[in-house]
Amino acid sequence: MKKLLLMISVLVLTGCLGMPNYVEPVKDFELDRYLGKWYEIARLDHSFERGLTQVTAEYSLKPDGGVKVINRGYSAAKQQWKEAEGKAYFVNGENEAYLKVSFFGPFYGAYVVFGLDQQNYQYAFISGPDTDYLWLLARTPTVSPEVIQQFVDMAKAKGFDTDSLIYVEQKPTEVKQ
Template identity: 30%
Template sequence: MLSTLLTVCGLVASGMAACPDIPSLEVFDVPQYAGQWYEIQRYPLISELGSTCAQALYVAQPDGSVRLENRGRRSDGSLDSITGTAVAKDPAHPAALTLLFDEGFQGSYNVIRTDYNASALVYSCTNLFGARIEYAWFLSREPTMDQAVQDEYTRILADAGSDTSQLSVTPQDCGSLF
């Protein structure tokens, strides 16, 4: 009983902690980042519960913004998608993006690591009513990702104080959705 109480208190305390400081890339090349990405792992996201094959398509725009479409398969097999535009919050931090979804809501998206050709680590954190809400995505240009890269991304998050026990694998057995 005491161990359960301590575990619950620890989870509440970690959820109420400040967001980890995980800096985004200082140099970010939007045209190189553009293209299709497969989601390999993620933190839970309400809009993706029960979905598989989450994928993103980014298109660089002439003004430096990125047009995006995220697609996935719902548990009933139907396609789910959302579209929007990502813009740099501050030109001094080009990989710290604000997402403006066509449906009328906003989010943030920080590219922490990418080699542009194979993988990317994306992270977002918000303090909402005293609770820390984190999102992380491991993205790959292919439906699979080298385990060493996944381990590196997990370590980056964990070293910053993010709760990596929440990571889950996203099945990618649908082929390309674009």
Template identity: 35%
Template sequence: MRHLSLLLGLCLSLLLGGCATGSHDPLAPKTAGAVDLKRYQGKWFELARLPMYFQRDCAQSEAHYNARPDGSIGVLNRCRMLDGQWIRAEGSATPQEAGHTDKLWVEFDNWFTRLAPGVAKGEYWVLYVDSRYQTALVGSPDRKYLWILSRTPSLPAWERESLLARARQQGYDTNRLIWRVADRDIAAAH
């Protein structure tokens, strides 16, 4: 039952992040501008995130994005718990406005979204992506959620500090970040 609630939580975590905040708020964080979704697709490791109830048991998380022919993005989120078990949630992302690829709606495929299609979707704002598409900051416009993403499971200290500085400049509380647990620490936990 605990795993089921965590899986449901993974699905809802992005969905609830920005529902109350309008995307045209002048005080909202600045986004990356045009994001090349073909270059953005692939595997991203979550290096850090702001705390959220639904990811409380995730020691490691990763996201897999793939471009679909209809212009949407397929989303597969995976969460590895301290016992080593992986759980997953699948969904899709679409631009909030046609032609603007830095602000996306994310909707996961679960019983709730099948019951009320289009109602439970969350704002996924790409705040920053480096020119090589190797690191990214993603957040919600209300600043409750933030993810530091990388194509690799770790970064040099200088690069991590650069991403933290960008997040702080956008008004995110980086002191509350939860960092990815190392593989060796997961193995030691069980």
């Protein structure tokens, strides 16, 4: 757990609130519809999630108007769940899906929703401060091949290395939560 928090801290310490070229946050964003549990479908590899399966992110409203973030994943190598709690706040206003997120103190990194099923809020394409950070999140543990293809095509067009995507195993293990 300490290692996970340290690695997340490294990200936010070296991260910034910028975003990759060609990435634009979703407009007309509705936080209330975004809150709740999301499953990680795909990601680019980074140290603070390396080796984790069954990764989820859960978002809830904080009393100060910010967003509480709980990231959770299972490490088969250690036979244990890892969890990190963070906080997020809008950068330019609540109607734009551009937030700053922190898992350690006053240091923040960018969280940019650049693709979203705005009709039903069933999947989201997320970027960090640069093209090293990319996620596909969904309300269900799996998505259609069409959603994955849309994600890959859009991310590739924006400069992400989609050949390096990791598709996250979401099936249950024998370990109880």
